[in-house]
Amino acid sequence: MASQFGKVSLRNRVAPWFAGFDGPLAFAVFMLACAGLLTMYSSGYDHGTRFEDHGRNMLIAATIMFVVAQVPPQRLMALAVPLYVVGVTLLIAVALFGITKKGAQRWINIGITLQPSEILKIAMPLMLAWWFQKREGQLRPLDFVVAGVLLAVPVGLIMKQPDLGTSLLVLAAGIAVIFFAGMSWKLVIPPVVIGLVGVALLVVLEPKLCADGMRWVVLHDYQQQRICTLLDPSRDPLGKGFHIIQGMIAIGSGGVFGMGFMQGTQTHLEFIPERTTDFIFAAYSEEFGLLGNLFLIGAFIFLVLRGLTIALEAPTLFSRLLAGAVTMIFFTYAFVNMGMVSGILPVVGVPLPFISYGGTAMVTLGLALGILMSISNSKRLVQS
Template sequence: MSAVFEKPSYLSRVAPMLHGFDGPLAFAVFLLACAGLLTMYSSGFDYGSRFVDHGRNMLLAGVIMFVVAQIPPQRLQTFAVPLYMAGVALLIAVAVFGITKKGARRWLNVGIVIQPSEILKIAMPLMLAWWFQKREGQMRPLDFLVAGLLLIVPVGLIVKQPDLGTAILVTAAGFAVIFFAGLSWKLILPPLMLGIVGATLIVFFEPQLCADGVRWPLLHDYQQQRVCTLLDPSKDPLGKGFHIIQGMIAIGSGGVLGKGFMQGTQTHLEFIPERTTDFIFAAYSEEFGLLGNLFLICGFLFLVLRGLGIALEASTVFSRLLAGAITMIFFTYAFVNMGMVSGILPVVGVPLPFISYGGTAMVTLGLGLGILMSIAKAKRLVQS
């Protein structure tokens, strides 16, 4: 009698890879991606191949997410130190012989032109989560000081480029790990209160601080101009204040229900600058109105809450801290972008996740989602 061996079907081979994927998280990302494709088609249909490229970037992010989700958190932990060291080394290389564009030295030619600061968005939380995992059960105040130094070094190099948007995202990711690791509120509240008092004083003394000839220490001229423009965009409505004014007009003109898909006048008459990238939220708001904004905000809120839920359920310190930090990256992306377009935060180069055009940002989002899926998958496999 000869044994008969049946070749396993393609579905049976793929099924184990899909087992353990977090359904709620995937559903939230799917809804946000659909909103992004709709908005990109409307705002970028006459903007070359932006819509097609945006769809391609989404597919690439999906592939990256799927691949990274197959890597167990324990394996991800081994990449922490090498990736962090490589990122810092590349940032130093940028400072020495990087490529300068529009007054900023952010890029490096290594056969292809790359922006090393993007690596730190993932490398920073990986490194700090690895550090606190190693210190589990024997945490001392000195450990938080070391973590602070690990965060300050790359952030300082990124600020020097200058790239304030990426510096904010890397700082948010690193600080989230330090906070979730148990940083005392006694150390958080003083600088927080100092920041609130400082912001209040800047608003109160805006006429004097933003007068011609006044220069602020530690900030570049363009960064000072962004803050002053935020405080009073009407001072230069056709120059520095144009972005904020047109963004607020577009958001306000959308009303409750919006003007309708493909009906945004501010968008299609090209009053909104960067309508497919940093200011795409204004284009979205004009066409889909307050209800559309509530849908988008609820989508991001659900994604953040689900990410924090995955962090709470994680079985190791490394996984818990990493998941929490990755989740806060998504929150920072959305909060800063919506805030700057709405005129409550200075304009910085931070895209809106899944909505704004940009290949590098989409790859970073795919990596982050893959890590969250990996952590959720590891927990479910253990439970099963």
């Protein structure tokens, strides 16, 4: 009897720790994690301990998610300004005396080697959500201008490193907060129209703009080369265009049903560069085909819709803005990675969530999921 009472008591003590877990969100992440482990086992079988390390990174991310899910949004809000200030300060330190690897100055040694730009993926939406929460009910155009400046400073510092992929993710998270805070469509439409016109001009003028010796003032050389390669990968099929060409071949060779688990020829004959990291979607597509891609895209859509639902039901403006921005981080990760592997976007260093190998990105994703879980739990507590 006492033993039985003890078991019930233990369950009652443990249950509150799991009460904050959002079931549908956890299910979507579980399905994506299973797909990631399967793909990593196949594509990384000859990469030493990639599969084991990927599983370890997932466990670390799950632990972070579990811990952050217990933190109320009010406490997360208190971290917004300090985390943003620390992140920007470290970015300035990187610009002054950072460590350079492969032509990019992105790291700093403060006892450990750190990439401060990763901090801003979470610190940026936290800061902007805090800013708009403080001005709830009295928003003026000037408040959006200040928010734009808060966003532009870290994005500019990250682009200068240069790190186009991370700057794009930070920019997307910041713009999501500003848009969800109530930015007028009149301010959104003009940049979109200008961007579409710019893309059209790039396509039309590609032979002249990408001619040898042509230098674009606003972009680094490697960024210019990536755009030109996207427009015409065949201009350098064994060099800069190799990634895109092999990725498209792998996706196409998968057909409807795929070549089967561990049967991908492009993958296992090592034609796909970075097949366990940025281009793992090509390896997945080759082995699981169109049906596998539809499953993966469906899982990401479900995750994004669930995140937006949590945002809509959040009890405070801060929680709504933060949940919306964090959700858009997942969307941006998935959209940009699949787009670049498929040849519709330039190649940038953006991993596919839960599928690509990478400890830092996995930790960021675990933190983002924990924030969503925390906000979902706060909604339940308010309703009860």
